[in-house]
Amino acid sequence: MKRAPITLQGSERLRTELRRLKSEDRPSIIKAIAEARSHGDLSENAEYHAAREQQSFIEGRIKEIETLLANAEIIDVTRLPPNQRVVFGATVDLEDQEDGGRIAYQIVGEDEADIRRGLISVSSPIARALVGKSQGDVVEVAAPAGPRAYEIIGVRYE
Numbered sequence: 001m002k003r004a005p006i007t008l009q010g011s012e013r014l015r016t017e018l019r020r021l022k023s024e025d026r027p028s029i030i031k032a033i034a035e036a037r038s039h040g041d042l043s044e045n046a047e048y049h050a051a052r053e054q055q056s057f058i059e060g061r062i063k064e065i066e067t068l069l070a071n072a073e074i075i076d077v078t079r080l081p082p083n084q085r086v087v088f089g090a091t092v093d094l095e096d097q098e099d100g101g102r103i104a105y106q107i108v109g110e111d112e113a114d115i116r117r118g119l120i121s122v123s124s125p126i127a128r129a130l131v132g133k134s135q136g137d138v139v140e141v142a143a144p145a146g147p148r149a150y151e152i153i154g155v156r157y158e
Contacts, residue, residue, distance in 0.1 A: 003073040005122065007089045010112035011074045018065045021058055029055045068111055077157045084135040084155045088122050092130055093154035097138065102153070107131065126150075 006014075029051055036048035077089030086092050091106040105120045107130065113121035120127050129139045130152070138151045 003071055004068070004109055004111065005075055005088050006068075006072040006109040006112060007106075008074055008076040008078075010108055011069065011072060013112070014065050014069055018062065018069075021062050021065070025058050026055075026062070029058055072109070080157050082157055086130045086133050086152065086155055088131070089157070091118075091156040091158055092152060093156070094150040095153050097149035097151060105130075 032051040033048065033055060036045055036051050039045055039047065075089050077087075080087065080089070086107070088107055088109075091104055093102065093104045095102050103118075105118050105126065107122050107127045108119045110121045110123055113119050113124070122128075122131070125143075126141045129141045133139055133152055135152050135155050138149055140147050140149050
């Protein structure tokens, strides 16, 4: 199986979530199941069925995170030489050539992408257009509303 790249911060977020699921969520749902079970007839016990469903979700997420971490190639971008080239894990400051708007994106693994937090997947069209480019380069990205041009005004490894 191919190892999926993930940033050091992304792996830490997953480890934190895994610890919480195992040490807080799992014990509380086991307690909730025991409580619901004590109420008697399980066939019509909505609390019991809801708790079992929640337990199934928690166990599935634990397994998913453990698999992600086991198959991850953790990349610490702070150890990369600062050469101003866009690589996996770099944070890229962009200026829209049409309206002058500025935005920053960090290029991350597929499982840690979150556009609201400025984290874009390495396989996204904008990341593919940016990787390998340097500060000062202008890249054209195929966007849903049509092609957009961005100038790379900064590359950070943080």
